[in-house]
Amino acid sequence: MTDTDNVNPKINPEIEQRIAYLRQELHHHNHRYFVLDDPVVSDAEYDRMMKELVELEESWPQFSSLDSPSARVGSPPLERFETVAHNVKMMSLDKGFTEEDLNSFDQRVSKLLPDATNILYTAEPKIDGVAVELVYENGVLTMASTRGDGVRGEVITSNAKTITTVPLRLQQDKHQPLPALLEVRGEIFISKENFKSLNEERSSQNLSLFANPRNAAAGSLRQLDSSITAQRPLEIYIYNVSDATVLKTDSQAETLQKLKQLGFRINPLILFKVPLSQVMGYYRDLDARRLDLAYEIDGMVVKVDRFEDQQSLGVTSRSPRWAIAIKFKALQERTRVIDIQVQVGRTGALTPVAHLEPVNVAGVVVSRATLHNEDEIEKKDVRIGDLVFVQRAGDVIPEVVKVIESSRNGTERQFVMPAVCPVCDKQVFRDEEESVTRCVNDECPAIIKGRIRHFAAKSAFDIDGLGNKLIDQLVDRKLIFSYADLFALSVDGLKDLDRMGEKSAQNIVLAIENSKQISFSRFLYALGIRHAGEHIARILASEFEGINAISAATPESLESIEGIGPIVADSIVDFFARKKNRDTIDQLMKNGITIEKNKTIKDDAPLNGMTFVLTGKLETMTRPLAKKLIEGAGGTVTGSVSRKTDYLLAGDSPGSKFDKAKALDVQIINESDLKNMVS
Numbered sequence: 001m002t003d004t005d006n007v008n009p010k011i012n013p014e015i016e017q018r019i020a021y022l023r024q025e026l027h028h029h030n031h032r033y034f035v036l037d038d039p040v041v042s043d044a045e046y047d048r049m050m051k052e053l054v055e056l057e058e059s060w061p062q063f064s065s066l067d068s069p070s071a072r073v074g075s076p077p078l079e080r081f082e083t084v085a086h087n088v089k090m091m092s093l094d095k096g097f098t099e100e101d102l103n104s105f106d107q108r109v110s111k112l113l114p115d116a117t118n119i120l121y122t123a124e125p126k127i128d129g130v131a132v133e134l135v136y137e138n139g140v141l142t143m144a145s146t147r148g149d150g151v152r153g154e155v156i157t158s159n160a161k162t163i164t165t166v167p168l169r170l171q172q173d174k175h176q177p178l179p180a181l182l183e184v185r186g187e188i189f190i191s192k193e194n195f196k197s198l199n200e201e202r203s204s205q206n207l208s209l210f211a212n213p214r215n216a217a218a219g220s221l222r223q224l225d226s227s228i229t230a231q232r233p234l235e236i237y238i239y240n241v242s243d244a245t246v247l248k249t250d251s252q253a254e255t256l257q258k259l260k261q262l263g264f265r266i267n268p269l270i271l272f273k274v275p276l277s278q279v280m281g282y283y284r285d286l287d288a289r290r291l292d293l294a295y296e297i298d299g300m301v302v303k304v305d306r307f308e309d310q311q312s313l314g315v316t317s318r319s320p321r322w323a324i325a326i327k328f329k330a331l332q333e334r335t336r337v338i339d340i341q342v343q344v345g346r347t348g349a350l351t352p353v354a355h356l357e358p359v360n361v362a363g364v365v366v367s368r369a370t371l372h373n374e375d376e377i378e379k380k381d382v383r384i385g386d387l388v389f390v391q392r393a394g395d396v397i398p399e400v401v402k403v404i405e406s407s408r409n410g411t412e413r414q415f416v417m418p419a420v421c422p423v424c425d426k427q428v429f430r431d432e433e434e435s436v437t438r439c440v441n442d443e444c445p446a447i448i449k450g451r452i453r454h455f456a457a458k459s460a461f462d463i464d465g466l467g468n469k470l471i472d473q474l475v476d477r478k479l480i481f482s483y484a485d486l487f488a489l490s491v492d493g494l495k496d497l498d499r500m501g502e503k504s505a506q507n508i509v510l511a512i513e514n515s516k517q518i519s520f521s522r523f524l525y526a527l528g529i530r531h532a533g534e535h536i537a538r539i540l541a542s543e544f545e546g547i548n549a550i551s552a553a554t555p556e557s558l559e560s561i562e563g564i565g566p567i568v569a570d571s572i573v574d575f576f577a578r579k580k581n582r583d584t585i586d587q588l589m590k591n592g593i594t595i596e597k598n599k600t601i602k603d604d605a606p607l608n609g610m611t612f613v614l615t616g617k618l619e620t621m622t623r624p625l626a627k628k629l630i631e632g633a634g635g636t637v638t639g640s641v642s643r644k645t646d647y648l649l650a651g652d653s654p655g656s657k658f659d660k661a662k663a664l665d666v667q668i669i670n671e672s673d674l675k676n677m678v679s
C-alpha cells in the first residue's frame with residue numbers, strides 16, 4: 001500500500017472509525033485487565049485487536065494520536081500506592097505470532113546492522129507474570145516497582161521483599177566491587193501448582209477466584225498489606241538490566257551470567273547466543289513443553305545478543321528494535337455455555353459438564369469442559385447461556401475458569417442437580433462432606449461401564465483394544481455385568497458387534513487372555529476401590545501377602561501402615577465387606593487370573609520405607625523416570641514436602657519445595673546421590 005492509497009477519501013472515514021473503535025475497546029479492556037484484574041476478553045482477542053490497531057496506525061499515520069492505547073505500555077498506577085519514575089523507561093516488546101514473524105524480524109535486523117553475517121540471538125521463555133524493576137544501591141535492595149505505564153510504576157518494595165527468590169542483598173564477588181546503582185528487571189509469577197492451591201483455598205473460604213496465574217500474581221503484588229503478599233507463593237526470574245553499561249558486559253548472555261553470579265534467579269531454559277535457525281527449533285520445543293512447565297509462559301522473547309548491535313538498532317517509542325516476543329496460541333478462550341449436563345462416573349459421582357459452543361483453544365477444538373461439582377458451579381456462578389473463559393492446562397480436561405458476568409442479559413438459566421441419576425433413573429444422594437452427588441445403584445450402567453474402563457486401563461489390566469465404545473456396547477447389550485465377565489467373552493459373542501468382525505474379535509479375546517497374569521499392585525488398583533489409587537495399591541501390595549489378607553484387615557491394622565489414613569482404611573474395609581465385591585474377586589480367580597507377588601519391592605530394597613519429593617529440572621532423567629527408579633527400589637514419591645519426607649531430590653531452579661525442605665531440615669540430594677543410593 002502506498003501513501004497515496006491512504007488518502008483515498010472513500011475509505012478514510014471507515015478506517016478512522018475502526019481505529020477509534022479499537023482504541024476505545026482497548027482502553028476499556030486495559031482498565032478491566034490492569035486496574036480491575038477482571039478481564040472480559042481473552043488475551044488472544046486483546047492481542048488481535050492491538051495488532052490490528054498498530055497495523056492501521058502504521059499504515060494511516062494521519063490518524064495517529066498521543067493517547068492511543070498502542071502507545072502506552074501498561075496500566076496507570078493505582079492511586080493508593082505511591083508511584084515512582086523509572087530512571088530508564090520500561091519498554092514493551094514488539095509481538096509476533098508465527099515463525100514468519102520471526103523471520104521478518106531477523107530480516108529487519110539484518111538490514112539495519114552493518115555486519116549482518118553473524119547475528120546471534122539469545123532466546124528466552126516469555127513468562128506470563130508481572131514485570132517489575134528492582135533497584136539495588138551498593139548491593140542492597142532499596143526499591144521495587146511495577147512497570148506501570150512504563151514511565152512511572154507503583155512502589156511495591158515491601159511486597160517484593162517477601163518473595164524468597166528476590167535477593168535482598170547481592171552476592172559479593174571478591175574481584176569486583178558491587179555497582180553503586182543496579183536496576184534489574186524481571187517477571188514475578190506464581191507456579192501453576194501454587195495457583196491451583198491458592199484458588200482451592202479461596203474457593204473453600206468463599207472468596208472470588210483468580211482467572212489465571214498472572215492475575216493471581218498481580219493481585220498478590222498489589223496488596224497494601226505485605227503480610228498477605230508474604231503468604232502468596234510468588235517467584236521471580238530476572239531477564240534484563242536497565243543500563244547495560246553498569247555490569248560492564250557486552251551481551252545479553254554475559255549479562256544474564258553476571259546477574260546469576262550476583263544472586264539473581266535466571267531461567268534455566270534460556271538459550272544463549274544462537275543463530276536464527278536454532279531459535280526456530282527452540283520456539284517449537286518450548287511450545288511443545290509448555291504445558292509441562294511448572295509456570296505459564298505465553299511465548300518466547302528473542303533478543304539480539306550483542307549490546308553493540310542493540311545500540312545500532314535502537315528503539316522506537318514503544319519497544320526496542322533488537323527484540324521481539326513471538327507468542328504462542330492462547331490456552332484460554334471465550335465461549336458460551338449451551339447446556340450443562342451431568343456425567344456419571346465409575347464411583348457414581350455426578351459430574352456437571354458444560355457443553356460449549358465449540359472454540360479453538362491453541363489448536364484443539366473444545367466443546368465440553370468440566371464444572372467439577374455443584375458447589376463449584378455455585379461458587380463460579382456458571383449459568384446456562386453464560387459467556388465464559390475456558391482453559392486447557394496440562395493433561396487435565398478443559399475447565400470453565402470464569403464467567404463474564406457483565407455480558408449477561410437475563411436469559412441465562414441456573415443449573416439444577418437432578419434428583420435422579422440421568423442414566424438409571426434411581427434416586428441420587430449428596431455427600432455433604434465431599435460436595436459430591438452420587439448414584440448409589442450398583443447396577444447403574446454408567447457405573448458398570450466406568451469400572452470396566454478403569455479395570456482395562458493402561459495402569460491396571462492394560463487390555464489392548466478394549467475401548468470405550470466397545471465397553472458401551474457390551475454393557476448396553478447386557479453381554480457383561482462386571483469386569484469379571486470380560487474373561488468369559490468369546491469370539492462368537494463379540495464378532496457381531498458394531499465395527500467388529502472375526503479378526504478384531506479374536507484380537508480382543510487374545511488381549512484379554514494375555515492380561516490374565518498381573519502384578520499384585522496392578523490387580524488391587526484395577527479393582528477400583530475408592531481412594532485407592534496406584535500409590536496406595538503399591539503400598540498394600542508390599543504390606544500384604546495376598547488378597548485374602550487384605551480382605552481380612554481391620555481399619556486399625558490398615559491405618560497402622562505408613563501412608564494409609566483413616567479414609568482410605570475405611571474405604572478398603574468397606575469394599576471387602578460387600579459380598580458382591582468378594583464374589584467378583586472369586587469369579588476373577590475362577591476365570592484364571594494369576595497374581596504375581598511384587599518382585600520389585602522386597603524388605604531389603606535399598607529405599608524401602610523412604611519418602612521422596614522431587615523438585616526442579618533434573619538433568620539426566622525425566623521426573624517420571626526418577627519416580628520409577630525410586631519406587632522400583634522400594635521408596636515412595638509424594639507431591640509435597642512435610643516432616644515425613646526423608647529426601648528432597650532437587651534439580652535446577654527448584655522453587656518453593658526447596659525452601660520448605662530447608663526449613664524442615666529435610667535432606668536435599670541430587671541425581672547422582674540418588675543413583676548411588678539405589679545401587
Ligand code: IVH
Nearest residue numbers: 091092093124125126127131187239301320
Ligand atoms: S524483555 C525491552 N524478557 O513481556 C525489553 N520480557 O512486553 C523488555 N516478559 O513487559 C522485556 N519474559 O513483562 C523480556 N524473558 C523476558 C520476558 C519478558 C516475560 C514480559 C515482560 C514485558 C513483556 C513484553
